[in-house]
Amino acid sequence: MVRSVGRSTLSFVQALGDFTLFTGHAFGSALGSRKLGRRVLRAMFEQGVRCLPVILIVGIFTGLVLGLQGYYVLNRFGSESLLGTLVSLSIIRELGPVLAALMLVGQAGSALAAELGIQRNSEQIAALETMGISSHAYLIAPRLIAALFVYPMQTALFCTIGLWGGSISGSMLLGLEPGVYWSAVERAVESRDVSECLLKAVTFGLLTVGLCAYHGFNAHRSKSGTGARAVSASTTRAVVQSSIIVLAADYIITSFLI
């Protein structure tokens, strides 16, 4: 029992160190990498444009549901006018960054882990090394840099759409004055709420893209076997661990900033 716990702890610490070195190496290798801007733009397209529909859909429904639930709860106390406050603070402080990150993990993160796993399997990563091209600089760094921009942008979009969703529920469907809703939003949201939201988005972006890249890149080291099974296992691991780390990091950041 003790031996098993010790072994798991050592293995966790080793993986943590390995992951830190992996991301550090990726950022370090980006310095002096040729045509990096073009690859960053491509990664931004993959993470941003391709994930746009899912962000918009989940954002609007989150706002709609919050508006609906919030209205009936506040109605019991005669405080419907605070619906804007409830929706905006819930979305901007918590739901926006967390749900946007989870959607990005599901769409872009899983694709990234699978793509890198297949590239590892088909020796494309080894081919880069034999050509004297740093695989970290060519494959990983652009994705990490793109995440620094895409996650905040997608989160901001998610929050905006979510606020509109709350407005549709409260004003158009349940009869609350739009002016009451939006003035409550304006009064409630402070600049530090927006900063907290963006800080979370950047942190989640770095952690999740880093984790997905790490698992895909090291698919050949998977204990689950080789080939397609290793790619599948590493992709699953990447998505599960990224989802957990989003929630854990959210709690830690919130507890420091609240």
Added chain:
Amino acid sequence: MTDSDEKVLLQAKGLHKRFGANVVLSGADLTVPRGSLVAVLGRSGSGKSVLLKCLADVVQPDAGVITFDGKELRRDAAAARADFRRRCSFLFQSNALFDSLTALENVALPLEQTTDLKTKEITERSLEALRQLELEGHSESYPSQLSGGMQKRLALARAIVTRPELVLFDEPTAGLDPLRRNAVFTMIAKYQRQFGFTALIVTHDVPEALLASDRVALLSDGRMGFEGTPEEFAASQDPVVTSFRDSEASLTSQLQSIRRGETFQSEDS
């Protein structure tokens, strides 16, 4: 550096490599003279690809010395290894082409990422490499849109576009039918002479290798059982060589019998 050193481009001495309990290389030596085409033969699973990957600096040997152009490729010799990578290309068994890049982008990749050439010059050199490999009409095709032989030529175009001094080929004819096998060996021999690079091929296609190469090495039980010219290999009475040659002949004979049987059955039906 002596005259004989100058004639040798790549040399391995006493290479050892094991994966867990599986000993793959146990003291393999190999000498690749400058400008030659050397074929490393061996049965499947004899460690040929591992040897090549050790030589290509993709896999680290557990022990042994590899020298390229007189300089030892030690783990800590970053400059020597970078120089080696600049002057050497590797053609993977699977071709290792980037499926998200077009043929032109695949060929241009090493020039884009490792040289300071202008975009126009990179495009010109890449198109020239595609033209030399008779792929000029497929520059905008993706690897998945090309046939197996064309993919092999595309991989070779990417390997030679940097004008390397040494090209390492890992089982270039694996999975190909006899006609295509012949065509690939012809292609390698032709371009090796045309571009003047030194070639090291790992293969188990004995007849083609003997015809195309200048020197032959036989890997057996993790070490070199033979090194010499194709003529010496064909005439050798060394038990390791004769055992390998006999097993090849026996397999060919068995396959011919099976194929004769299949032909008879299909004609009968």
